[in-house]
Amino acid sequence: MTVGADRLNHKGVGGGVVELTRRQEAILGIVRAEGPITSEQIAERLNVARTTLRPDLALLTMAGLLEARPRVGYYCTGKSPTAVVADKIRRYRVRDLQSCPVVVPVESTVYNALVTLFLEDVGTLFVVREGGLLEGVVSRKDFLKLAFGGQDFRTVPVNIIMTRRPHVITTHPEELVWEAAQKMVTHEVDALPVVEPLESRQELRVVGRFSKTNITRLFVELGEGR
Numbered sequence: 001m002t003v004g005a006d007r008l009n010h011k012g013v014g015g016g017v018v019e020l021t022r023r024q025e026a027i028l029g030i031v032r033a034e035g036p037i038t039s040e041q042i043a044e045r046l047n048v049a050r051t052t053l054r055p056d057l058a059l060l061t062m063a064g065l066l067e068a069r070p071r072v073g074y075y076c077t078g079k080s081p082t083a084v085v086a087d088k089i090r091r092y093r094v095r096d097l098q099s100c101p102v103v104v105p106v107e108s109t110v111y112n113a114l115v116t117l118f119l120e121d122v123g124t125l126f127v128v129r130e131g132g133l134l135e136g137v138v139s140r141k142d143f144l145k146l147a148f149g150g151q152d153f154r155t156v157p158v159n160i161i162m163t164r165r166p167h168v169i170t171t172h173p174e175e176l177v178w179e180a181a182q183k184m185v186t187h188e189v190d191a192l193p194v195v196e197p198l199e200s201r202q203e204l205r206v207v208g209r210f211s212k213t214n215i216t217r218l219f220v221e222l223g224e225g226r
Contacts, residue, residue, distance in 0.1 A: 035075035095173035098208035124191040136162035
């Protein structure tokens with residue numbers, strides 16, 4: 001039989017839909033039924049040249065749907081496309097995606113902190129003392145609350161409106177990205193300070209920033225196949 005390259009929706013676990021060509025679907029079907037099977041045998045079943053299948057086999061292998069063994073052939077991994085994506089996401093740690101932290105000194109006024117917020121185009125600032133030690137976090141919501149209260153932004157210290165360290169949700173460079181993202185969803189925050197404990201374990205030094213933007217960039221890269 002000859003199989004064309006029209007696209008079909010391939011449904012994975014949890015209802016996720018991945019688009020594969022008809023030929024790629026046919027290859028998966030053959031390998032599931034007869035694998036392990038060589039590329040020559042697959043080409044024979046589909047009535048096409050072996051060279052025609054190379055891009056399809058490469059894509060299915062890179063996607064984690066097929067695996068190949070020398071002198072044995074191709075076989076299915078048993079993973080759905082959704083499971084393959086989940087596996088890829090779980091390989092990333094916060095250190096792979098974190099960006100530079102945007103911080104303000106604990107002595108800053110709310111006005112200076114607000115200027116930093118707009119200049120850096122972020123929604124959350126980390127408040128630190130000397131040495132980059134975490135004191136708290138301040139967000140757009142905190143500024144809005146102060147504005148509705150009618151207080152003077154130029155005189156109020158930022159530490160009055162910030163969320164203080166015992167209540168700040170943090171992450172660390174070695175934490176899995178999906179775990180850090182889960183914290184953000186659970187606690188409804190836009191960014192987490194990436195911290196490293198000092199030897200005393202009583203202080204946390206801010207070494208990075210993990211935000212929704214970092215997560216979005218990861219999904220864009222995964223979508224582009226990078």
